[in-house]
Amino acid sequence: MSTLSPPQSSLTVLVVDDQPAVRVALVAQLDALGHRVLEAGDATWALDQFQRHKPDLVLLDVVMPGHDGYWLARQMRQAESGRWTPIIFLSARDQEQDLWKGIESGGDDYLVKPVSAVVLAAKLRAMTRLQQMQSQLMQVSAELRSANQRLQHLSELDELTGLINRRGFDRLLHAEIAAARREQQPLTLVFCDLDAFKAYNDNLGHVQGDECLRRIGALLRGACHRPRDCATRYGGEEFALILPNTPKSGAMTFARAVRSMLAGIALPHPASPVGASVTLTGGITTCVPDAQTTAEGMVMRADQALYAAKAQGRDRFFSFEMQLDTVEQLAQ
Numbered sequence: 001m002s003t004l005s006p007p008q009s010s011l012t013v014l015v016v017d018d019q020p021a022v023r024v025a026l027v028a029q030l031d032a033l034g035h036r037v038l039e040a041g042d043a044t045w046a047l048d049q050f051q052r053h054k055p056d057l058v059l060l061d062v063v064m065p066g067h068d069g070y071w072l073a074r075q076m077r078q079a080e081s082g083r084w085t086p087i088i089f090l091s092a093r094d095q096e097q098d099l100w101k102g103i104e105s106g107g108d109d110y111l112v113k114p115v116s117a118v119v120l121a122a123k124l125r126a127m128t129r130l131q132q133m134q135s136q137l138m139q140v141s142a143e144l145r146s147a148n149q150r151l152q153h154l155s156e157l158d159e160l161t162g163l164i165n166r167r168g169f170d171r172l173l174h175a176e177i178a179a180a181r182r183e184q185q186p187l188t189l190v191f192c193d194l195d196a197f198k199a200y201n202d203n204l205g206h207v208q209g210d211e212c213l214r215r216i217g218a219l220l221r222g223a224c225h226r227p228r229d230c231a232t233r234y235g236g237e238e239f240a241l242i243l244p245n246t247p248k249s250g251a252m253t254f255a256r257a258v259r260s261m262l263a264g265i266a267l268p269h270p271a272s273p274v275g276a277s278v279t280l281t282g283g284i285t286t287c288v289p290d291a292q293t294t295a296e297g298m299v300m301r302a303d304q305a306l307y308a309a310k311a312q313g314r315d316r317f318f319s320f321e322m323q324l325d326t327v328e329q330l331a332q
Helices: 020-032 043-053 069-079 096-104 117-155 166-183 197-204 206-223 248-265 295-311 326-331
Strands: 012-016 036-040 057-061 087-091 109-112 187-194 230-235 238-244 280-287 317-319
Touching (some): 020 036, 020 117, 036 043, 043 057, 043 069, 057 069, 069 087, 166 238, 166 295, 187 197, 206 238, 248 317, 295 317
Parallel strands (some): 057 087
16 A cells, blocks of 8 residues: 555645745645645735635745745734644754744644655644544534533523523623613613412412413513513512613503503402402613613612502502503503
8 A cells, every 4th residue: 555645534735835846846745645735935925825715734834035934824823713723834944943933933843844755644644633633622612512502591491481580580681781881772670470479379279370370471471572572580470571772661661561461361360359360560670771780779679669569559560760650651
């Protein structure tokens, strides 16, 4: 069997040398090994080829007119974005200092010219294996990122309702406050409770109670029409809605729509002191976040509005910013 048998996979190799005869000889050797070859005779030409074609390997002469190979290697490393391209220096110099400069400037190996065809083939085989290992590593990394994303999604999902849970709520609220502060847009937070839910469970049973929570979760999810609107289960029978780019008037419009949807499905609640069907009471806070705005502060403000709504008789949404509730707005 020939020592120079074709490699298991083909590489795109950029050959950089200012001497055409040297390039011709290297191209012939690489072509015989089954590789695709790009050529360049100076640093500027080579850098353009490198950026446009993104070769798998660079064979780089050290001594060239203008910028030398060490300079070019540094430029190539700076031009890479998250990938690694093997660079093998070619030079008639064989001093240890030359090898050191090559490695320091970003090279991976150093061959003394004239390069033996057998040595070149062996180096290319080694680089092919490294490329394959890098590809496998990148694939594994991508799979791990995907798995971590799936785990994060599962860890932030409420199993009963399918909504984002408290952990996901905390992360999303911090992120939306930062986005609203950056964009100088209003952000609305709504807290809402199912009225007399303990009486619902006591009267109809926990299985029916779970079904009620699922129905309410689906209703709130359906009320979130825009991509960034988010309905979450804060805990127990309490839900929270994060509504980016929603001003005070829009928040009240949203609350009225939720009340209307809830009246439309009319879930019976025989033990309710509020009405014949399941109702919600909610607190709303809206602001354009500044440097002092915190997630904790918004949660406290929405919670205070929720308690104010309960004090006014439940089955309503209240906003301190507007000093109005949905019942008052419907009466207008």
